[in-house]
Amino acid sequence: MSKRMMKETEWANAMGSLPRRIKPQRDLWPDIESRLESRQTQAVQTVAKPSWYMPAIAAAVLLALTTGIFIGRGIDTPPAGQMSMLEYSLAGTVETTEREYQAAFRELVPLDYSGIRLAGDDPEAIRGSWDELQKAESSLLAALREFPANIFLNEKLMDLRSQQLQFVKQMVLLEQNNWRRT
């Protein structure tokens, strides 16, 4: 290599002379194919749940939440300035859970819910169940706006977030699985 390499144009030429394609010394496709095969088998096993699984979860959660909201409205909220340590810690936990849920939801559904393609397994029922969960969320948040320090309602919100997150994870897995099968 001569000192001409020091010049910028020579540098660019030298870089340009490097091959953009290098053939691997062996065919890597068989390994890739085998790994894809094992991943697909795993995915099918993971999501091999009956088609009524998610609608059933949603229905159970919805019932519990709806009942909870009505019962929770009847519980008196302590006056301001008299919050116990338990209430303070619950408020902190709710806030943390809420942040975790929002972060996880953004990560899991980058294309938003409408971007998820569902095939088979009664997609309309699944969508309906999700919509029901969303309605439960709206009712719960409305109740919390009215009684923000209500322990019962805050606990219900945490339950709901946990169930929503589980639901979304199942949807993503199901969607990936369906995509592979179709």
Next chain:
Amino acid sequence: MTSWQHDKSELSATESHWVEKAQAGDRQAFEQLYRGHCDRIYALCWRMCGGDKALAEDMLQEAFIRAWSKLHLFRGDSKFGTWLHRLTVNVILSDKRIRVKRLQREQELGESVERTMVGEQDVSAGLRRDLEAAIAGLPERARTVLVLYDIEGYRHAEIADMTGMAEGSSKAQLHRARKLVRKALQDETTE
């Protein structure tokens, strides 16, 4: 616009057809995409792994497996090759073994590197071999920036986005990398 994007021979209507079929779950169509891009992706992996053939093969496999699982996210906004290339860079940058290797490399700058035959043999084959060896011997971050900027044609802003370093750091690493490569080549000449 990167040199990768300029490569007109890379993509065609046939490729769009393979992409669509692969998105529908056709494994054979995906194999066609692999066949069309593996040499290009392997070159990227091999250089970014500092000439480590086994690691480069692992990275290539991981990149195509990741591509398969994320294929439904490819909307055709960019060319498939561009999307795959970017995905591969992310796979390599996030690999733990690479990060471990980075620490080792930073401490062992004099380490010898495996020299794999690259490209067709001609009068400048020796020059290219020296250059590849000098690049492979660079510290990890400097090599990453040099490969992405000087060879693959990414801009500093893109490199900063992919690596998480500041744009200024990318420029500094490039300067450092070029200096080290030039020094290595000069040493090669004087020996």
